[in-house]
Structure formats: C-alpha cells, structure tokens
Amino acid sequence: MAKCPVCGAPLDWRDIIDQMLTLDNFSELLKSKDDFIKALEDFTFKCPHCGEEFYGKFLPKDEAEKVFDLLNDFKGSIDWENKKVRIRLNQLLALDKMLEEWDKRVKERKL
Numbered sequence: 001m002a003k004c005p006v007c008g009a010p011l012d013w014r015d016i017i018d019q020m021l022t023l024d025n026f027s028e029l030l031k032s033k034d035d036f037i038k039a040l041e042d043f044t045f046k047c048p049h050c051g052e053e054f055y056g057k058f059l060p061k062d063e064a065e066k067v068f069d070l071l072n073d074f075k076g077s078i079d080w081e082n083k084k085v086r087i088r089l090n091q092l093l094a095l096d097k098m099l100e101e102w103d104k105r106v107k108e109r110k111l
C-alpha cells in the first residue's frame, strides 16, 4: 500500500488523487495511462499526516496503474464539480489484490 516517503504513514489513494484533481487537464490524463503515470510521478503531493511534500514517483507504480483503471472502470468515480474522488480506492485495490491471490491459488491447484 502507498506510504508517505517522509513519515511512513499509510496514504489513502483517494486523498492522493483528490490533490491531483486540481490539475486543469486531469480529465485528459484519464485518457492515457502513460500520461497519467507521468503526471502523477511529477506531481508534488502533500502528506496529510506530516505535512511534508513529496513527488508522486515515490508512490508504488503498480498501484498507480490500477488506480487509473479503477477511475476509468467506475462510472461516476469522480465528482468533477467538487473535485473529489467518489470511490474508495484503497478498498478496491485491496480487493483487487485479494482476487489476484485467489486466482493464483486456483491456477496452482490445477497444475
């Protein structure tokens, strides 16, 4: 799970993306995974726990890629008027990881 590189506190992807929603071209970024990841890596985030700033490149890239998919898969995932993420990204990521593990186990059993 994503952690603050300064204080180590766990971060909520919803907070992270909320910060990125201040970008004027955010809706454009959702059209291309490469553009989204690049913008995320260069973005300066502020940790809600310690208040320190850090670059998005310190966040786990595999999770960032899944966040991109989740934001695109769920209709209405973003409240554009209030610039807020509506879906619980951390819970969905955890669920996604669990299903992956389960899938792996089922496949191993078949071999």
Ligand SMILES: [Zn+2]
Residues within 6 Å of the ligand: 004, 005, 006, 007, 008, 009, 047, 048, 049, 050, 051, 052
């Ligand atoms: Zn922190």
